[in-house]
Amino acid sequence: MGKNGIMPLSSPPAVADRQSWFRWAALGLGAGAAASSVIAGATSALAAHFAKEVVTPRKREENLEILAVVQTGEGMEVILPANEDTTVEGIYSLYFDEGRGHARIGSIRSFVPREGTVQRTVETVYSGDLRSAVRGWWSGAVYPIPSALGFADEPVDVPVAGGTAPAWLVRAESPSATWAIMVHGRGVQRSEGLRAVRTAREVGMTSLLVSYRNDGEAPFAADGRYGLGMTEWQDIEAAMEYAFRSGAHDVVLFGWSMGGAICLQAADSSRYRTKIRALVLDGPVIDWMDVLTHQAELNRIPAPAGRLGQWLISNSFGRLVTGLSTPVDLKSMDWVTRADQLTVPVLILHSEDDEFVPVGPSAELAERNPVFVTFERFYRARHTKEWNVDPERWHSVTADWLRLKVFDRVEPKRLLSGP
Numbered sequence: 001m002g003k004n005g006i007m008p009l010s011s012p013p014a015v016a017d018r019q020s021w022f023r024w025a026a027l028g029l030g031a032g033a034a035a036s037s038v039i040a041g042a043t044s045a046l047a048a049h050f051a052k053e054v055v056t057p058r059k060r061e062e063n064l065e066i067l068a069v070v071q072t073g074e075g076m077e078v079i080l081p082a083n084e085d086t087t088v089e090g091i092y093s094l095y096f097d098e099g100r101g102h103a104r105i106g107s108i109r110s111f112v113p114r115e116g117t118v119q120r121t122v123e124t125v126y127s128g129d130l131r132s133a134v135r136g137w138w139s140g141a142v143y144p145i146p147s148a149l150g151f152a153d154e155p156v157d158v159p160v161a162g163g164t165a166p167a168w169l170v171r172a173e174s175p176s177a178t179w180a181i182m183v184h185g186r187g188v189q190r191s192e193g194l195r196a197v198r199t200a201r202e203v204g205m206t207s208l209l210v211s212y213r214n215d216g217e218a219p220f221a222a223d224g225r226y227g228l229g230m231t232e233w234q235d236i237e238a239a240m241e242y243a244f245r246s247g248a249h250d251v252v253l254f255g256w257s258m259g260g261a262i263c264l265q266a267a268d269s270s271r272y273r274t275k276i277r278a279l280v281l282d283g284p285v286i287d288w289m290d291v292l293t294h295q296a297e298l299n300r301i302p303a304p305a306g307r308l309g310q311w312l313i314s315n316s317f318g319r320l321v322t323g324l325s326t327p328v329d330l331k332s333m334d335w336v337t338r339a340d341q342l343t344v345p346v347l348i349l350h351s352e353d354d355e356f357v358p359v360g361p362s363a364e365l366a367e368r369n370p371v372f373v374t375f376e377r378f379y380r381a382r383h384t385k386e387w388n389v390d391p392e393r394w395h396s397v398t399a400d401w402l403r404l405k406v407f408d409r410v411e412p413k414r415l416l417s418g419p
Contacts, residue, residue, distance in 0.1 A: 046305040057224070167211060233266040
């Protein structure tokens, strides 16, 4: 009964249908919002994880199983799982025992695809007992210290923010006005640059192989995070200061991977930029946004999460997630877009098969600025392993280019080689 004993009228059918539709629509919208919230939450979490991983220094993972070590009539050989790294000819390193052990690995002796194994020559064991090792990691940093190349181990300390950064000094045969400063990449140390010392010395340069913040040798930054080049260049400026106090008049910066981005930032921002004669960049990061997009795809991270990860790195709102004290301006490190602002001679050596830093931006930078940028394309080499695959070509191309661009002299043998 209704008020005053009057029976309420039933809702007309059309009105009832509309009310029912509204109820179901509301339920549908609620379910959709909930699903969207779940998706957004998952995307945000993935983006946060991705962004933090990019800027946080990590210990190297021993991700390569050492199957066996055998003694042959010619020496020691190691049997490893066959993968995209271990089946490429060249000279490499096998680190084991959490990096305390180090062996130099040479030519492939046998490759059995059906068994998924490869057997390679062990050229020398610098440290540790390889025969008892079970896991390790593959590296292009072949030599552990300068004396492994026949040069004196001359340790020096470079004053940087927070203390001193250890470095190696490898002197030229005669006093050198132009020094080479070797800048290693992300997640490795100064030994990476030893591959270039003989080349630098042949053209008359003293080499300074430096460490920088967060690399495990130099003092950590206050936030303990990589600046992807935006902050590390200050330690390279300190290395240049050391070189100038020690008799250098100018420098050539050599950079591998993220070290390339650091060198580009130094050439752009340092008060000594007019004293930088040239850059030699191996597998360099020319455009961080391109690299991060590639890495997101490689790790099967959805594009929206990858883009959000980039935003978290480059925006002040992302600091709570990344731990960065200052956002990284990724756009300012896009040297393809800034190609016309590059006015120092640059040699880029980059492999078509680089799995970490795509070769595209390197090639495009050279196309956009052919006056200052020389691009040398390699094949089959993995990330920053151009020298390892073809050390003679790496050496001759680099030495000839330096003679031509830095020292204004041309050796009679040849100029740059082709691909």
